[in-house]
Amino acid sequence: MFEKSLYDLIRGLRNHKGNERQYIQDSVRECRREIKSQDMDLKATALLKLTYLEMFGYDMSWASFNVLEVMSSPKYLLKRVGYLAAVQSFRADTEVLMLAENLLKKDLMSVTPAIIGLPLGAVPHVINPTMANSLLSDLLPRLSHSQVSIRKKTVVTLYRLAVVYPETLRPAWPKIKERLLDEQEDPSVTAAVVNVVCELGWRRPQDFLPLAPRLFEILVEGKNNWMAIKxxxxxxxxxxxxxxxxxxxLPALTNIIKTTMAMSLLYECIDGIVQGGILDSVQGTAEGDEVARLCVSKLRGMLTVERDPNLKYVALLAFQKIVKSHPDLVNAHHDVVLECIDDEDISIRACALDLAGGMVDGENIMTIVDRLVKQLLTAPINAPEDDPKNDRVRNDGMLAVADSDGEDPETSLQAAENITQQAIPLPLEFRNLVIRRILDMCSRDTFANITDDFEWYLRVLLSLVKACPPPSPSSIVEDDVSKEIGNQLLNVGVRVRSMRQEATKAAESLVLLENRGQLFPESSTGGQGVLNDAAWLVGEYSEYLRDPSAVLSSLVHSSSTLLPAETLITYVQAIPKVLGAIGKVQVSPWTEARRSRMSLLLGRASYFLDGLKTHPDLEVQERSVEYLELIKLISEAVLAQAEGTDQPILEAPLLLTQALPSLHSGMELNPVAPAAQRKVTIPEALELEKPIHEDLSSLLIEHFEQDVDTVGEYRSFYFEKERRRLDAVTAAERLEPPKLEVSSYQNSSDEGDSDTKRRQQLERQEKYRDDPFYIGGARGSGTSTPIHDILKANNGDQVDIDAIPIMDLDLTERSDAEPSSRNGQSLTSTRRKPKRDIQILGDENLEDADAGSVDTPRLSSVPSHLDRSKKSAxxxxxxxxxxxxxxLGNQGNQLYIEQREAEEKALREIERLRLEMERASIRVQDHVGPPEGTIVRKKKKSKVAKDLASEGTEEVKKKKKKKKKTKAATPMEGMGQQAAQEDSLAPTTKVKKKRRQVAFEEPS
Amino acid sequence: MINAVLVFNNSGQPRLTKFYTQLDTAVQQRLISEIFSLVSNRPATACNFLPLPPLLAPPPNAQKSSQPQPIHTDTPSLVTYRHYATLYFILISTSTESPLALLDLIQVFVESLDRLFENVCELDLIFNFETLHAALGEMIVGGVVVETNLDTIVSGVRTQGKVARRPVNDSRGGSSSGGVFGVLGRGEVFSGR
Structure with missing residues (x-):
């Protein structure tokens, strides 16, 4: 077949629009063939094509040996292809890497500067510690090469060597320093050294202090701005x-700031002054004030005068650094910073947001937060990154498409950078970021910034709920920002006693269903996470509720069952608390109207809870079953009063007015420090390890068998089935008697025998009549409560909440204290309330618990996160x-030198042994080996690589012998042969040693 | 130091990928794709600094650590890009690089390509990707900048061999795509933005 050049490949790609995948696969197949060719040019072309396709994600690791072959070509242009392929495709686990070592050494010693440049550029990509150790001696002389380009590249390559193998610096650093101190040195080399010194410098700044005079000279005299920045x-x-x-x-930097034309240098001067702590060290002096003023005013200029968004961005970055140590300096310019919060560029906004978080204090918090809230409420929700078409890899993998439609790849790149105008939507991620930042600003140090106006904060929280983005389906549930809002609400409610009533009312308005459309984001499910804490608040502080009955109606509404289990748990818990609050209210006499209304509410609550009995979440099940029984009892007590018809009822049942509320009253719940809980000592008598009963499982089986016995003819059916899955059944399931009535498979099996079934049901019912935990059967379970029957008869199957007459409760007492609903109040209203003394509760702690130690043990309990952060990015x-x-210095180096000497000695010994072996091998060959060149067997090259990697065994030896006859086919073969000699004669020689001897010698 | 140099076009097709650390091919592609989706959604008026793509973003717990951070780290923290006609040029770097200077560095790179190809366009880069690598190799070695002088870079590439022009028959519309070069200053590039 006619062979393709890279040019043909690319043209072919461009001519196969829409069918690129097939075309590429064909081409790769072709390359696989071509790369095995003996023709070096063909091989190199194939490799170049593969390298091009690698850019699009087509694996070429299988060709690594061929890369090596091309690298060893004597022709420069082919060699360059090989080196490029190596740089692009070699990974840490590439096996042939150790074979490349000698080739790299050889090319470093080349007389042609262009060839030296190739390994210099490639070594940083492939280097590992052992290789660094061996290449070091070849690299060092290149530092004094006559060509500037070689010298400067060598400096950088030595740096990358030092990164993987710090010992490099011991011989290399004095020479690098020499380059730096040499004033006659070419500026390019000096610049390269400065770059490297800058990279080394932040790791060990103390070692570079002696260089300061020379660096200062470079800074003042140098004309290279890049170098000056470094x-x-x-x-x-x-x-x-x-x-x-x-x-x-300082004078030098000030001078540069005032005179330089380059904005980048100006900016870095300011940045250097800030980062270097120079502002701190000259603070208070006239000079210090001047430099601070100069820096900040230049930064302000970048924000306002120049219309360049890049300058805005970096100026904000610099402000961020200043604000940590000098918030007052930045605060003076908070007007321009706040402007940037509304910038059309999302990166600048994010930056300004961070900055705002840093400069916020009690004075400006309202201005900043109100501005952010307004931005959240007005910007359209948009999530461009969720657009699936932008994510090509996830859809179909990267494809080498020729080029995009309708675009002209010939457009000169120098045509000014593109300018198109489009509105910036507010991405979801950014919304979350803003909300989190607001919460952080406000709640920092237990509300240190909110001095007296918690009503404002509650309003902010409510509007944040409205601005909540929908939880992204990809992220984990914990990411939902609305939960954090709920948490803040809870914190205000619990910690700020004087605001408890307000917080409860805010929670009430969130829980009420009729406010759903108004307070929550339209057309999305965002903000639901807040309901969890809101429900807790309305339950716990139910005495503050404006309209407990309405709250109860919302809690037990059928739509609530759709809430996540976590929220539903709190809902179930809140129901009896709110009921208790309703029952406790003694303002109006216990009339017949109130009684019937009460029983209606109780009925609805029990209907709701009954529906949750089969909820998939166990916790929901348990709680609803628990409270269902309680509410049914109360309900019966209330109904019982109705039976004494004519008697005027004077008192509500005590169960409702006393027992129910007392369940949740008592000690107030206070915030507890995270660590305090763990300091509670476990009572000595408590044994968590000990089984409840020594033979629990057999007891359960026994119980179960008895149970099954009563079912008579189904005994064997259940018995066998249960026995099979006994091990897998959870304890909770075992504790429950099998629910015969609800099992569908059972119904189908006994359809013809309904009499027997009924009889058995009755038997069971009789048996469990006095068992309070038995909730099966028709007896007294929620679906058949009398109140439910009444409701069902009146309203049909679906309870229509709105149709239920609701009696007005007299709440005058309450509404005196509370002027009016705040829901409608304008957000931007920032009227200051007269200062009140607000007490904010801190975390409660055990007496000996010191707050400082709170975090340490907690962190240790989540090692997975820490590990992740420690892992290199x-x-x-x-x-x-x-x-x-x-x-600096040589202290402590004695050990190293000794070690080094020992190593050298060992190396000499190995060399001696090698020579001996070589001589021996020659003798062996003279005796045994067939004359060279008689049989020519072509060997697969990959075989050679494999053989080299393995230890010399008898089998390998034979193969290598054969290989010998193919000598001179390619330079690689010679290498194989040499290795084979060693393998065959000294199979015990270490791999390391062997590698050292492998040479890419040209056949002579 | 500079961690990676990427060039891709307006539809995300890579034209040059250079990673100064060894990275799995699949991860490379993933990263290119992430950066592309970030960059392609930005209006031209936005600044040239990208937020970190998800692959490079620090884990959420990392920044909460209370101990003082050193001024610099090895973690890539800066993604700088420039958009020329049909191509995006991206630099990923650590905090030891100056953001504004990196923008100038991209400019130097593009200008040197322009000199080498005389009115460079995407097609030149597609068909001469070896030269593209060579030019980059003259500027950055192992993630450290070795040269910022335009003339030195250009002559460095030229000594390595003749720079081929793109094939004439492939050029649609012949020489109609006249370069608008000349707007930007030549020579000393770090002269001020």
């Missing part, structure tokens, strides 16, 4: 260690090894 960045890490530097540096070059490597 020097400033380095000085920023040095100044904290050497305060005297500040004095020297993607793309990260881990240079932490440099941190412990001193560049």
């Amino acid at each position: 020097v400033i960045k380095l000085f920023a890490t040095l100044t904290p260690l050497e305060p005297r530097l500040v004095k020297k540096l 993607l793309l990260q070059v881990d240079s932490s090894g440099l941190g412990s490597f001193s560049l």
Whole structure:
């Protein structure tokens, strides 16, 4: 077949629009064939094509050996293809890497500068510690190469060597320093050294202090702005260690700020002054005030005068750094910063938001938060990143598409950067960020910033609920920001006693169904997470409710069953609390009207709870069953009064007025520090490990069998089935008698025998009549309560809430204290209330518990998160090894030198052995080996690689012998042969040693 | 240091990928895709700094640690981009690089390509991706910038071999796509933005 060049491949791609995948697969297949060719040019072309396709995600790791072959080509252009392929495709686990070592060494020693450049560029991509150790000696002489480009690349390559192998610096650092101190050196090389020194510098700034004079000289004299920026960045890490530097540096930096034309340099000067702590060290002096004023005013200028969004962004970054130490300096410019909160650029907004979080205090919190809330409420919800078409990889993997439709790839790149105008929507992520930031600003240090106006804060919380984005389906539930809003509401309610009533009313308005459309985001399910805490508040502080009956109606509404289990649990818990509050109200006499109304409410509550008995969540089940029984009891008590018809009823049943409320009264619930709970000692008598009964399982089985016995003819059916799955059945299930009535498979099996069934049911009912925990059967369960029957008769199956007559409760007493609903109040109203003394509860703690230690044990309990943060990030070059490597002096190096000497001695010994073995092998070959070149067997090259990796066994030896005859087919073969000799003669030689001997020698 | 250099076009097709750490091919593609979706949604008036894509974003708990952070870390923290006609140029770097200077660095890269190809366009880069790598190799070695001078970069690439022009028959509309080069200053590039 006619062979394709890279050019043909790309053209072909462009001519196969819509069918690229097939075309690429064909091409890869072709390349696989071509790359095995003996023709170096063909091989290199195939490799270049593969490298091109690798860019689109087509794996080429299988070709790594061929990469090596092309790299070893004597022709520069082919060599370059090989090196490019190596850089792009070699990974840490590429096996042939160790074979490349000698090739790299050889090319580093080349006389052609262009060839030296290739390994210099490639080594940083493939380096590992052992290789670094071996390449070091070849790299060092390149530092004094006559060509500038070689010298500067060598400096950088040595740095990357040092990253993986810090020992590199021991011989290399003095030479690098020499380059830096040499004033006659080419500026390019100096710049490269400065770049490297800057990278090294922040790890061990103390080692670079001696260089300060020379660096200062470069800063003042240098005409290269890139280099000047790097020097400033380095000085920023040095100044904290050497305060005297500040004095020297400050005039120079001020001078640059005032004179430079380059905005980047100007900005970095300011950044250097801030980061280097220079502002702190000169604070108070006239000079210090001047420099602070200069910096901040320049930054302000970047925000306002220049219309460049990049300058805005970096200026905000600088402000962020200043605000940590000098909030007052930034506060003076809070007007321009707040402008940026409404910037059309989302990155700038995010930055300004962070900054606002840093500069907020009791004075400006209302302005800032109100502005943010307004932004949230007015911006349209939009989530561009959720747009599936933007995510190509997830859909169909990356494809090498020719080029985009309707766009001209010939457009000159220098045509000004594109300008299109479109409105910025507020992405969901950003909404969450803003809401979290507001909550953080307000709640910081237990509401330190909100001095007296908690009503305002409650209003903010309510409007945040409205602004809640819908929880994203991809993220985990804990991410729902509305839960955090609910948590704040709860915190205000619990901690701020004087605001408890207000907080409860806010919670009430959230729980009430009729407010759903008004307070929650339209057309989305956002904000539901707040209901959990709101329900807790209305329950716990039900005495503050404006309209407990309405709250109860909302709680037990049929739509509530759709809430997440977590919220439903709180709902179920809140129902008896609210009922208790309704029952306790003694303002109006216990009349017949009130009584019937009460029984109606009780009926609805029990209907609701009854529906939850079969809820999939166990906790919901348990709680609803628990309270269902209680409410049914009360309901019966209320109904019992009705039977004495003519007697005027004077008192409500005590069960309602006393017993129910007393369940939840008593000690007030106070906030408790997270660590305090664990400090409660476990009572000695409490044994959690000990089984409840020694032979619980057999007891249960026994019980179960008895149970089954009563079912008579189904005995064997159940017995066998149950026995099979006994082990898997949970304890909770075992504790329940099998629900015969609800099992559907049973109904089908006994349809013809309804008499027997009824009889058995009656028997069962009789048996369990006095068992309070038995909730099966028709007896007294929720669906058949008398009140329910009444409701059903009147309203049909679906209870129509609105149709139920509701008596007005006299709440005058309450409404005196509370002027009016605040729901409608304008958000922007910031009228200040007269200062009140508000007491905010802190966390309760055990006496010996110190608050400082709260976090440490808690962190240790979640090691998974910590581990994640410690794990190195993607793309990260881990240079932490440099941190412990001193560049100064030689203290403690004695050990290293001794070790080094020992290593060298060992190496010499190995070399001697190798020579001996080689001689021996020659002797062996003279005796045994067939004459060279008689038989030619072509071997698969990959085989060679595999053999090399394995230890020399007898089998390998034979193969290698054969290989010998194919000598000179490619340079690689010669290498295989040499290795084979060693393998065959000294199978015990270590792999490491073997690698050292492998050479990419050209056949002679 | 610079962690990665990416070039892709307006539809996210990569034209150059250079990662200065060894990274799995699939992860590379994922990262390109994430950055593309970030960058393609930005209006031209927005600033040239991207928020970190999800793959690079720090875990949510990380920033809450109370101990003082050193000024710099090894973690990539800056994604800088520039958009020229049909191509996006992206630099991913750590905090040791200056954001504004990186923007200038991209400009130098594009200008040197323009010199090499005389009125460079996407097609040149598609068909000469070796030259593209060579030019980058003259500027950045192992993630550290070695040269910012336009002339040195261009002559460095030229000594490595002849730079081919794109095939004439592939050019749609011939020379109609006249470059608007000249708007930007030549020579000393870090002269001020």
